[in-house]
Amino acid sequence: MHANANPFLVRLDATAKDMEELLDRLMGPTPEDGEMERPARLLGAMRYASLGGGKRFRPFLVAESAALFDVPRQQALMAGAALECVHCYSLVHDDLPAMDNDALRRGQPTVHKAYDEATAILVGDGLLTFAFDILSRPQTHPDAAVRIELVTALARASGIGGMVGGQLLDLAAEGRFMGGGPQQHGEREVLKLQAMKTGALLLFACTAGGILGSATPQQREALSRYGLAVGKAFQIADDLLDVEGDAALVGKNTGKDAAAGKATMVSLLGGAGAKARLRQLVAEAEEALAPFGSAAAILVEGARFVANRHA
């Protein structure tokens, strides 16, 4: 694959392949110390939810940000696997009938369609819990203080003050709780909602490399600026795909935001304005990484990829 492709795509593919192998191994049938049994149906459904798909862009960000500090790749992949478990759990719960009620994900039946709703709830709970199991293992980093810093950071990025809180705000924006239709959000509210719902995990991905690599405060700040820009760009590109994308290519239903009457950066800025903002965010991402020089070229390409993706 990609024999003539640019180095970025080669690296993205390599991480996706490594991630698939690692998750496959971590989610094997043999219980770890302290586990009694891994029930076959639940394990199968957790594997269905997390294997065999996805660009693994978040693990890619962990691996490449860690590579700036010569972190052993296997450590970065472990942190990436934990993050991917959180990402996959959030998709499973987000797709539930009481949430977004989606039947398709990456072109396949969602977990509650392929299995059933109770299993899907437990799959999400199991993957979220497993993320912290993975982070806590010595294979993630030999220093317990580094591992615990990752645990704090992932919990904050994923929890009430991050992703889960953002999901609640997203449902509120659709008018789910108050009646009276969708909330009339301005740019400020939309940016905050998205920074929590999707931005927080992407920001974690970029800063995790700095935690693993014991980066200086200046280096961490640079990675945070990069991660914030990438998070914003990711969401705008996602919103553009929802408006302009082909459901068959995107692998899930499109046109949902407009149907829900939900404000996005695309509805606020228009298509051309959103694309101009994307270019600006890519420039911000590139500038943030300037101190790392050419070592950060792949991450810069990653920001361009996010802004220009078609699926």
Added chain:
Amino acid sequence: MHANANPFLVRLDATAKDMEELLDRLMGPTPEDGEMERPARLLGAMRYASLGGGKRFRPFLVAESAALFDVPRQQALMAGAALECVHCYSLVHDDLPAMDNDALRRGQPTVHKAYDEATAILVGDGLLTFAFDILSRPQTHPDAAVRIELVTALARASGIGGMVGGQLLDLAAEGRFMGGGPQQHGEREVLKLQAMKTGALLLFACTAGGILGSATPQQREALSRYGLAVGKAFQIADDLLDVEGDAALVGKNTGKDAAAGKATMVSLLGGAGAKARLRQLVAEAEEALAPFGSAAAILVEGARFVANRHA
């Protein structure tokens, strides 16, 4: 309260009060570092799910097992608060329409009844995530290696090889996935299911004190034996309450196991046999703690309380 009560009840009440104060403080409106905002609806629902009720028996076990090793009480309470968040999340998700479909919990409307189903899903996700946030804080223990050991242990007790796996087995036992009615489980299957679904968290509660207190392998083994016996006793008492209890006292609907045709230790051993087994388990719990002498008297009382509880 309990001015003339035995020391056990005084200590149980004291931990419940401390736990209420700590959870109230941890779930305040102010975001921590790395959090953006705590959305009011989600925070309110998380507080509804976790404050104002419960005997806090799991935190009590953490506090009392930690006290054997002179662990500062505030550290034990932090670990207990994390565990209580996991316990409360599991109740919220367990009560969902797609799971047990319960309208009452501790005599109050369940979270999806008091709020809505989407909020209840996110409350569970938020509480589970928050548990690992709490465990990772320096207030739980100054040594990161101790905190990370707690993270591993709680993740294993709660995840696919513990509580979540046990919930899946429990639904399977009701015949939810295969059709053809409830599975005809024998004692061995029932014990394994219950050891995972309810036993794993109780076992964690008893061993957490040993982790916090850097106990010797022999001491940890003693706490594990105690925790296993308490876990089994807890579940038998719960099953007895489901058969013999008064819904108004128990605070949730009763008679559910028989209605679901589910095998329990009570259906397998009969009421008298189950009560004999309870007495045996209390004796095992007491014997396990013999090496600690009179310092463990409160924990022994705890085992008796579990076996004899009426609500």
